[in-house]
Amino acid sequence: MANPKEVELLGLWVSPFVRRVEWALKLKGIAYDYIEEDILNKSALLLRLNPVHQKVPVLVHAGRVVCESFLILEYIDETWKQIPLLPRDPYDRAMARFWASVAEGQLLANAWVASCSEGEEQERAIKVATEALGHIEGVIKGKAFFGGEGIGYLDLAIGWVAYWLPIWDEVGSMKIFDPAMFPATAAWTGRFIEHPVIKENLPPRDKTVVYCRQKRSQMLASKSHA
Structure with missing residues (x-):
């Protein structure tokens, strides 16, 4: 189980891309801190963590940053093995x-x-x-x-x-x-x-x-x- 301070998710409440990441975290029982972003007034934190696309979701785990929801899903699945998401084959x-x-x-x-x-x-x-x-x-x-x-x-x-x-x-x-x-x-x-x-x-x-x-x-x- 991850410490909430170890895992942070920057998101937007209405975004399906963000929600799919939240679903994965919750399915696996991973505690995390959620940070709501204003996409029309992007925070300095978001711009620093995702300077290329400047979009959510952004996952921060033990100081490491992962962007793009599909990549985040795979990172979550490979980092926390319980309840596998991707098939083994x-x-x-x-x-x-x-x-x-x-x-x-x-x-x-x-x-x-x-x-x-x-x-x-x-x-x-x-x-x-x-x-x-x-x-x-x-x-x-x-x-x-x-x-x-x-x-x-x-x-x-x-x-x-x-x-x-x-x-x-x-x-x-x-x-x-x-x-x-x-x-x-x-x-x-x-x-x-x-x-x-x-x-x-x-x-x-x-x-x-x-x-x-x-x-x-x-x-x-x-x-x-x-």
Whole structure:
């Protein structure tokens, strides 16, 4: 068990990238100190710890700094061996990383763009995101979790789909995540979000919707002035 002072996490309450790191820490029972960041007014600490990207999450463990949520997940898994997140088999590990990359680059990126855009731009983003979700559906079909019988690395990587994607659909007046079209994914989201560690560590929905609506308005306004 880590001493709280040994592990610090710089984050933002609404960030799915930060939450996946928190889920990993809590699943493994690792004590940590959480430091909330104001992304619009970045602290000197954040700029010092992550001068390259200047983003959260940032994990600090015994003075060592790790940035980027996927890298942090792997660092956590390799540092604290209890409740392994990544599969032991090298091929299965490679596939978990591959599908995490697909979900991040094609599904998440385009779902976010779609939620903050209109017209043809939104339609294109919805198309790519929906196609990516179809691939994810094929991976989870017939399984309780991506990690098998319990939550693993890929579940944490794609966990945002269970909570943030329906919100983004609502904010963008769109429908990427259709449970009728993706029944296996829908069943997985239900199991995932009801897990005590996940359920107890989600941002308030109402507050998240307000935040995302504000972001949509800001991005649409910036495009109109471009």
